[in-house]
Amino acid sequence: MEDRETIIGLEIHCQLNTKSKMFCGCSTDFRDNEPNTHTCPVCLGLPGSMPMVNKRAIEFALKVGKALNCTIREESEFSRKNYFYPDLNKAYQITQYDKPLAEWGKLLIDGDNGEKEVKITRIHLEEDPGRSVHMGTTDRGKYTLVDYNRAGIPLIEIVTEPDLRSPKEARKFLNKLRATLEYLNVFDSEKEGSLRVDANISIKGSERVEVKNISSYKGVEKALTFEVTRQRNLLRRGQPIARETRHFVETRGITTSSRSKEEENDYRYFPEPDLLPLRVSSWVESIELPELPDARRERFIRQYGVSAEHAKTLTGGLKLAEFYESVAPADPALAATWTADYLLGELNYRDFTIDAMPEDLFRELIKLIKSNAITDKSAVEILRIILDEVKEGKGPEHPQAIVDRLGLAKSSEDLVMKMVEEVVAEQPAAVADYYAGKMQALNFLVGQVMKKCRGRADPGHLNTLLKELLDKKV
Amino acid sequence: MVTAEDVRKVAKLADVGIDDSEIAEFTRQCSGVLEYFEILDTLDQNQQLYRERYNILREDEVTPSLSQEESLQNAGQTEKGFFKAPRVM
Amino acid sequence: MAKILSFTPDDSVHAFLTTIPEVTYGEGPLSGVTVAVKDNISTKGIETTCASKILKGYIPPYDAHVVALLKDAGAAIVGKTNMDEFGMGTTTENSAFGPTLNPLDKNRVPGGSSGGSAAAVASGLCDVAIGSDTGGSIRCPAAFCGIVGLKPTYGRVSRYGLIAYANSLEQIGPMARDVKTLSRLYSVIAGHDPRDATTVNKPYSHEPSANIEGLKIGIVEEFFGEGVNPRVAEVVKEALATLESLGAVVKSYTMPSMKYALSAYYVTCTSEASSNLARFDGVRYGPGLDSAKSWHDAYSEQRKEGFGKEVRRRIILGTFSLAAGYYGRYYQKAQTARQMVRDDFERIFRDVDVIAGPTMPDIAFRLGEKSDPLQMYLADILTVPANLAGVPAISVPCGKIDSMPVGLQIIGKYFDDEKIIDTAFAFEQEGV
Incomplete structure (x- = not known):
C-alpha cells in the first residue's frame, strides 16, 4: 500500500x-x-x-x-x-x-x-x-x-x-x-x-478528495502533505476514503470536511x-512572449557563467531575475553567490521580497567584497544591518558608511595574514621541509608572500607570522 | 410528469420558498407546462444557437465608481460601510 | 433652460405606479412630450419596482440608457407604469400592486406585460410610452388597447438599465397613438450603447412613408390556425386586403417551426429568468433580511414573501429547464427550436419584405378570465416568434370586434424596422 x-x-x-x-x-x-x-x-x-x-x-x-x-x-x-x-x-x-x-x-x-x-x-x-x-x-x-x-x-x-x-x-x-x-x-x-x-x-485506487481554500504558496504543500498522511493513515487502518470536499485551515495546517x-x-x-x-x-x-523562466535560466548560465543551481534559483521570480541582472555587472559570480546563498535567506527570514533590498546598495556591497575591503563575515553583517533598517522603515545606510561607522574595513594586517595563509596552502612541499627542520624553507615562504604583496610588507614581521601559523598547526 | 418531490427539490435548488399548501398546485401546473414542453424532446438535433456577432469588448479603462453612500443606499442593513447579510456558516 | 410641467392625471385605470407631480424637461426633439416609462426600466432617483414587492422602495442610482436619451431629447418623464411583475404575464393582472384596466372596457385587461404603458397612452394620460417586449409585451397591450407598439430588432435599442427578465429575447420599444409619433420616439431611443454588448450601431432616423407599391407581404398559415379566434382572423384578412389595394402583393407560406415556438420561448425565458431573479436576495437592495436566520432560510423566505405566484412558478420552471438531467431535454433543445424559427423566417424573408398577421389570437380578455398558466401562455403564440428570431415586429390597430380593438402584426427582416413602420403607416393612413 x-x-x-x-x-x-x-x-x-x-x-x-x-x-x-x-x-x-x-x-x-x-x-x-x-x-x-x-x-x-x-x-x-x-x-x-x-x-x-x-x-x-x-x-x-x-x-x-x-x-x-x-x-x-x-x-x-x-x-x-x-x-x-x-x-x-x-x-x-x-x-x-x-x-x-x-x-x-x-x-x-x-x-x-x-x-x-x-x-x-x-x-x-x-x-x-x-x-x-x-x-x-x-x-x-x-x-x-x-x-x-x-x-x-x-x-x-x-x-x-x-x-x-x-x-x-x-x-x-x-x-x-x-x-x-x-x-x-x-x-x-x-x-x-x-x-x-x-x-x-x-x-491511487481510492476516492478523490478536493481541498479548497488554499490561499498561499506555502499552504499548498502543507495542505497536501497533511492530506496524503491523513489518507494513507485511513488506508493503513483499512478504512475507506470518503469522496468529499475539504477545507484547508491555514492557521492549524489541517484540512476539515466541509460537504460531501x-x-x-x-x-x-x-x-x-x-x-x-x-x-x-x-x-x-x-502576441510576442517575453523571455520565460527556462530561457532566462539558460541565458544566465551562458551569459554570466553561473552554476545551473544558481541560475534556477535566480530565475525563479521575475523581480529576483531582474535584480540579479542589475547587480551582476559588479561581478557575476560574486553577485550570484551573494544573491542566491546569502540575500535570499536573509529576506526569507524577515518575510521580505526582493524589493526590500535597494539594488545600488547591494551593488556597492558586491564591490566591497570584490575589492577585498571587507571580510565575508562583515559583508553578512552589513546585509543584515541594511535589511533591519528597511524593516524599521529607516532609509538604509550605504555599505561604505556602515563600514566606516563600525570600523569593518579589513586592516592591512588582515590582508597580510590572508596572503600568508594562501602561501602556506599553495606550497605544501616547502611547508613539509619546514616541519622537517629545514629553516631555508621559511625564507622561501617569506619570499613567496613578498612576491604576492609586491614587496609591501616587512620581511621580519612575515617571518614571525609564518612561524606562528606553522607552529600552531603542528 | 413531475412529482411533488421533484418540485420540492427544484424549489430548494432555486431557493424560492413554497409552502406545503402550495405544493399540489405547483406540481399540477408545472406538470402541465413541462408536458407541453416535451415536444422539444422530439427534436433530434442539438444545434447551437448561431450568434453572428462576436468579440464585443471594451478597452481597459477605469471609469468612476459610485460613492460608498450611493453603493449602500438601497441596502436593507449595513454596518461600517459593509452590506449586512445573514450568517452562512 | 429647464422647464416644468405639472402632471396630476386622473388615473382611473391604474396605469401608473409612480407619477411625478412636477416634471422638469429641457430642449430637444421631444421637448415637453410627456413620456410614461415602464416600471422595469431604471430611473435615477425614482422608485423602480417591476411591479414586485421585492423591489418596493428600490431607488436606482443610475438612469437606463433609454431614459438618459429621453431626457437629453427634452422629454418629460411623467411617471412609471404598471406591468405584470417582472414582465411575466399577458394581462398586467400579475402586478403586486393591482391590475391595470383596459381604458376601452374596464372589465377587460389592457394586455401585458406593458399594460400600464398602453393604458396610459390609450387613455390620453400621456403622449407616448416606453415598454419592453420579451414575448409580445409591447405588441399585445398595443393590440388590446388600440394603439401602436413596436418591438425593435434585437440590438437596436440598449437594454442597459432594463431590469432583465429574459435577456436574449427582450427589447425596449416605443408605444404611441399613431405611427408617426411612434417613429419620432423611436428615433430618440435607438442606437448603439457601449454598455450593452448586444447593441449594434444602427441608429434610426426614418420618416415614415405611406408608399408601399410593390411591397411583398408573406402570410404564415399557422398564424391563422388553431387557437386563433376566427373573427380576429377575419378582421386581419380584411386589413391585408386593404394593403393589397395599396399596391402590396400577398403570398402564403407555412412555418413548421411554429409547433415548437411557444415551448422554445417559455423554456428560454423561464431559464434566463430563474438566473436573473436570483439576485433579489435582500442584501444590496430590497427589504433587509432577517439576520437572526441562516442565509438560506432568510433568503427563501424573502423570495416567498417578495415574489408573486407566477414569478415563483416561472423560476421553478426555469430551474427545471436548466437542472442536471433536464438541461439536454429542455434548454438545449429550445435553442435548437429557436434556430429553426430563425431559419424559417430567413427562408420566407428571401421571398418577401414583411410578414403580416394578427398580433393576438383574440381581443382583450375579461379580468380574471385566464387563470390556468398554460392557457395564458398559449395567448403569446403569435408574438413569441419575432422574439425568438430577434426580428422587428409592430402592432397597429386594424379594426374592432365588439368595440374592442384588433391588432395587425407586421414582422420585418433584421434591422429593417423602417419597412414595417412604413407598412403600418400606409395602413394607418388608409384609415380603419
Missing part, C-alpha cells in the same frame, strides 16, 4: 493585473480602500446593469495560454454559474464552462524524478466574487458583512491534469507557474489573495445571454 501512487491535480485561480475590472470600469486597485467604494451598478449586481468584457483581460489570458502551450479555441463563450452566496453579486458568477478560452497545454517542471511535463487541461476567464467577513460568535448572533470591492476582478482559472505525484511536485509546479505568470506581467504575486488553489488529491460530493450544487450553467462569443484564436500569432 505504501507504494501506491499519490495523484494530484490543481485548479489555480489567479487575479489578472488589469487596470479595470472584468466587466466594468471600476478600478482593481482596491486593497487599501474602504469597503464598497470600488463599486458600480455592474459589480454590485444592481438590476438592469450589464457586463462588458475587458479586452486586456482576454489578451492577458491569451498570453498565459500561449506561454503554457495551449490551443486557443476557435470560439469560446461566457456562461453563468448559478449559486447563492451573499458575496456573489448577481447570484451567478460569469465564467466559462464548456467553451473555455484555451485547452490542452503543458508546463515543464523540475519533478521528483527529473524534468517532467505537467499537462494543462484548460484555462478560462471568470470574475472574482466579493468578500465576506463572518461576524459574531453565538449561533443566532452570527452574521456576514459583505464588501464588493473585489467583485469583478478578472481571474483566470488554470486546471491541470492529475499529473503531479507528491506535495513537493505540486509546490514546484506552482513556483514555476507563478514565475511564468510574473514574467508575462499579467499578475502581481505579492498582492494578498492574488493566487488561490484548489487541489484534487487521491491515493452528494450535496454538491447543481450550478445550472448556461451561456451568458448579455455577452457575445469570443473568436480570438488568431490573436495569439501577434
